[in-house]
C-alpha cells in the first residue's frame with residue numbers, strides 16, 4: 001500500500017499535445033468555476049520545444065478554453081468537383097481555425113501559472129504499471145508514483161482496424177501570394193481532383209486577401225503513401241497561382257480507422273486520438289477533444305474530492321454514429337471512385353447547421369436521417385452486410 005508521501009503527484013498525463021494540454025486547461029477552468037480542489041498534475045512530454053506545427057479547424061459551436069484564440073472564421077464553406085459546387089452558409093456555426101502555436105502558448109502559460117501543475121519536457125514514458133492503489137510510471141527520466149494516469153500517446157498500429165478505413169495523408173502550405181483572388185469568406189473544404197483509385201482533394205482556406213492555407217489530401221488504405229507535396233506543387237502550377245512564398249508547411253498521415261479500446265474503468269485510461277476521439281470517418285478531432293476533455297476533467301475533480309481514482313474511459317460518440325461511420329468507411333473502400341459525388345450529395349441534402357452538428361459528432365436523429373437519405377441505397381446496404 002503506497003503512503004501519502006510516496007505519491008509524486010495525484011495524476012500523470014502522458015503527452016502534452018492537444019489532449020494533454022486541453023485537459024490541463026479544462027481542469028483549471030472548471031476548478032475555478034466550481035471551487036473544487038485541483039489535483040497535483042504532472043504532464044510528461046518528450047518534445048523539448050513547441051512549434052506552430054499544425055492548424056486546428058472545426059465548426060465553431062461551443063465554448064472551450066481556446067475559443068478566444070481563434071484567428072479565422074468562414075461563414076461559408078463549399079465542396080466541389082469540377083464545375084459542380086455545393087455551398088453552405090452559417091453565421092452561427094462558422095468554420096474556424098486555431099493555429100497550434102497559439103494553443104500551445106496559452107496552455108503552457110496556464111500550466112506555468114498554476115502551482116498544482118508541472119510540465120516535464122524531454123521525458124519519454126516507457127511504461128505505466130497499475131497496482132491496486134497506485135500507478136508506477138517509468139520514463140527515460142526516472143519513475144513517478146501516482147494515483148491515476150491519462151495516457152494521450154498516439155494509438156499503436158495493433159489497435160487500428162486497418163481492414164476498415166484509410167490513412168488520410170496530406171501536405172499543406174501556408175502561402176503568401178499578394179491578391180490571390182480567392183473569396184476570403186469561403187472555406188473550400190474539398191475540391192475533388194481526378195485520381196485513379198483514391199479519394200484526392202484540395203483543401204483551401206483563404207486567410208486574407210494575400211495569404212492562404214492550401215493542402216493536397218488523399219485517402220489511402222495501404223502503407224504505400226503518396227507524395228502529396230509533389231501533387232500540391234503540380235496543382236499550384238496548374239492553377240497559375242504565380243509567384244508565391246511558402247511561409248509554413250504541415251503534413252500528416254492521420255489514421256482514419258476504427259480503434260479498439262478498453263471500456264473498463266481503471267487507474268490508467270487512454271484519451272485523445274489513441275482513445276478513438278478522432279473521428280475515423282472524417283479525421284476531425286478538435287471539437288470532440290474539447291467536449292471529452294471537459295467530461296474527463298469533471299471526473300478527475302470528483303476523484304480528487306472523493307479519493308476514488310478509478311476513471312471511466314469516455315465514449316466520444318454515440319454507438320449509432322460509430323456504426324454509421326463504419327458503414328461509410330466500408331462503402332468508401334468499396335467505391336472510392338464514387339466518393340466525390342457522395343460528399344457533394346451529402347452537403348446538398350443537409351443544411352449548414354445540420355452539417356456543422358454532424359461533423360462535430362453531435363447529430364440529432366433528424367440530421368442522421370437527412371445524411372442517410374442523401375446516400376445511395378445499394379452501395380450502403382451492401383456495405384452494412386459485407
Ligand SMILES: Cc1cc2nc3c(=O)[nH]c(=O)nc-3n(C[C@H](O)[C@H](O)[C@H](O)COP(=O)(O)OP(=O)(O)OC[C@H]3O[C@@H](n4cnc5c(N)ncnc54)[C@H](O)[C@@H]3O)c2cc1C
Nearest residue numbers: 015016017018019054056057124125252272273284285286
Ligand atoms: C498536421 C495536422 C493537422 C491537423 N488538423 C486538424 C484539424 O484541422 N482539425 C481537427 O479536428 N484535427 C486535426 N488534426 C488531428 C488531431 O486533432 C491532431 O492530431 C491532434 O494533435 C491530436 O491530439 P492528441 O493529443 O491525441 O495527439 P498529439 O497532439 O499528437 O499529442 C500526443 C502527445 O503525446 C506525446 N507522446 C508520444 N509518445 C510519448 C511517450 N512515449 N511519452 C510521453 N509522451 C509521448 C507526443 O509528443 C505528443 O505531444 C490534425 C493533425 C495533424 C498532424
